[in-house]
Amino acid sequence: MGISHFFDSQFFKSNLSAFFKSSVNLPELLKFDSGAFGRIVAILTTYTPSGIAYGTLAIALHIPWYYTISLSLVVYSGAVQSTFVGLWAIGLDPITMVFTALLLNLRHTFYGPHLEEKFPQMSSGDMYSIAPFLTDEIYALAVSDPPMKIPEVRKLSYFAYSCWVLSSALGVALTGGLPAFLYPILYLALPALFLALMVPRVKGGSTALSAAVSIAVTIVIKVNGLPEYSILVSIGAGILAGLVMLKLGGRE
Amino acid sequence: MNYIIILVAALGVLSLLQRLLPWIIYKSHKGETFLTNLFDYVAISAFGALMIENIQSFSPESLVPLIPAVIVAYWTRNAGATVLVAMLASLVLRMFGL
Numbered sequence: 389m390g391i392s393h394f395f396d397s398q399f400f401k402s403n404l405s406a407f408f409k410s411s412v413n414l415p416e417l418l419k420f421d422s423g424a425f426g427r428i429v430a431i432l433t434t435y436t437p438s439g440i441a442y443g444t445l446a447i448a449l450h451i452p453w454y455y456t457i458s459l460s461l462v463v464y465s466g467a468v469q470s471t472f473v474g475l476w477a478i479g480l481d482p483i484t485m486v487f488t489a490l491l492l493n494l495r496h497t498f499y500g501p502h503l504e505e506k507f508p509q510m511s512s513g514d515m516y517s518i519a520p521f522l523t524d525e526i527y528a529l530a531v532s533d534p535p536m537k538i539p540e541v542r543k544l545s546y547f548a549y550s551c552w553v554l555s556s557a558l559g560v561a562l563t564g565g566l567p568a569f570l571y572p573i574l575y576l577a578l579p580a581l582f583l584a585l586m587v588p589r590v591k592g593g594s595t596a597l598s599a600a601v602s603i604a605v606t607i608v609i610k611v612n613g614l615p616e617y618s619i620l621v622s623i624g625a626g627i628l629a630g631l632v633m634l635k636l637g638g639r640e
Numbered sequence: 641m642n643y644i645i646i647l648v649a650a651l652g653v654l655s656l657l658q659r660l661l662p663w664i665i666y667k668s669h670k671g672e673t674f675l676t677n678l679f680d681y682v683a684i685s686a687f688g689a690l691m692i693e694n695i696q697s698f699s700p701e702s703l704v705p706l707i708p709a710v711i712v713a714y715w716t717r718n719a720g721a722t723v724l725v726a727m728l729a730s731l732v733l734r735m736f737g738l
Contacts, residue, residue, distance in 0.1 A: 437720020455644060462652030466719070467683065472651070474690040482647050489651055491682045493658040500659065519660040573730045575696055580709045580726030582691035587713035587722075589684050594677070602685035606692035619689050626685025627678070634677055 427529055427536075427544055434525060435551040438466055441577055442473065443559020448574040449477050453560045460556040464521070464549060467492045470581055477578065484620060491623065499527040506531050507538055514538050521545035594633040602626025705729035 439460070446456040451473065459469045468489045475485050499522050504510060518541055526548055530541045590596050605622040695702050709726035716722070 434718060434720070437718070437724065441720055441723045455648060458648050459651070462648065463655045465655050467687075468651060468655060471686065471690060474694050478693050480644075480647075482643060485647060486650060486654065488686055489654055490658075492686055493655060494679050494682060496659045516660075520656055522659050569734075572696075573727050573734070575694075576702060576705055576730045577723045577727055578694040579691045579702075580706060580723045581719055582687045582694065583706060583709055583726075584713045584719035584722035586684055586687035586691065587710060588717040589680050589687075591680075595680055595684055598681045599684045599688045602688035603692055606689040610692060619693060622689035622692075623682070623685040626688060627681040630681035630684070631678065 424540065424543075427540075428547065430529065431525065431544065431548045431551055435548055436555045438581075439552050439555025440559040440562065441581060442466065442469055443556040443561075444563045445559075445574060445577055445581070446473050446476075447560050447563035449473060449578075451476055456560055457553070457557055460553045463489075464552060465489075465493060465523070466552075467585060470578075470585065474578060474582065487620065488623070496522065503527070503530060503541075507541075510538055514542070518542050518545055521549045523548060594630045597633050598626045598630030601629035701730070701733060704733060 442460070443456055446459075446469075447453060459472060463469055463472075471488050471492065472480075472485060475481065475488075500515070500519055503518070503522075504515075507514075518538075522545065526541065526545050529544065530536050536544070586599060590599055602622045602625060605625045606619065609618045609622060705726045708729050709722050712718075712725040713722040
């Protein structure tokens with residue numbers, strides 16, 4: 389099937405129309421249910437400081453503003469963007485970056501199918517309009533009890549995306565006027581950000597071992613001045629340690 | 641620096657495909673406890689490694705502010721609050737020369 393045939397096909401037309409019907413419905417977008425306020429506050433308090441921290445850090449580490457904001461616009465993943473900033477700081481290796489991004493976002497594989505189970509009435513249009521904006525927080529809120537309705541999930545997804553992009557841009561704007569003595573403090577923000585991303589995931593023996601092994605191997609790599617791509621060895625060792633402990637009956 | 645544009649675009653496409661493709665292809669699977677654990681290990685190992693790689697030096701000035709940050713990360717699970725506390729602790733440390 390040629391590409392022109394694909395664009396003429398009923399499949400493409402029906403999905404495109406479903407997408408617009410689901411996502412560009414202004415009256416529906418402006419309606420809110422009773423739990424909306426709490427969810428908006430949850431997104432604002434998590435996305436805004438993190439977005440500002442990301443934007444500020446990226447600029448402090450001399451990443452041009454257009455890359456910083458483009459990453460928020462097209463990648464829209466705090467974990468991958470923080471990794472980009474972290475690897476930029478130690479010398480960006482594209483293969484390590486793509487491989488790490490692939491691993492970090494693997495968890496998204498299960499968010500969509502789980503939502504499909506939770507909302508069996510979800511249409512293709514709903515799927516196409518929500519999937520690109522699905523994050524850890526949106527997924528968690530969508531499947532929490534009581535579960536949200538599909539239009540609410542979509543609205544929250546768009547709100548969270550806007551919040552992330554705008555707060556990243558705010559971080560970029562704020563960094564321009566920073567005094568020089570604050571830069572060493574900003575450099576500390578990056579390990580603190582990774583710490584903040586790691587700690588909530590440590591829930592038991594095997595996850596703690598995974599963190600400990602990964603940290604220990606990275607210390608050895610850093611102390612011995614090994615190249616940046618050696619970080620993949622630390623990640624592999626951490627994953628392996630967690631899996632071995634899980635296999636041996638480690639409790640979560 | 642042209643490769644950066646390609647890299648940003650590639651990461652964007654990768655990010656989109658990872659969210660969308662499995663949902664299209666894989667609609668009726670459940671109970672992936674093992675894989676959920678695996679993804680946790682991936683994230684924990686990557687963040688742990690990147691945390692150490694990005695510490696400027698193994699000195700008290702770099703390491704001490706991370707102690708209150710661990711506590712805040714554990715209690716609040718909020719990345720913004722954790723970063724803020726680490727930066728404030730670092731500022732206090734530098735101001736008072738502790």
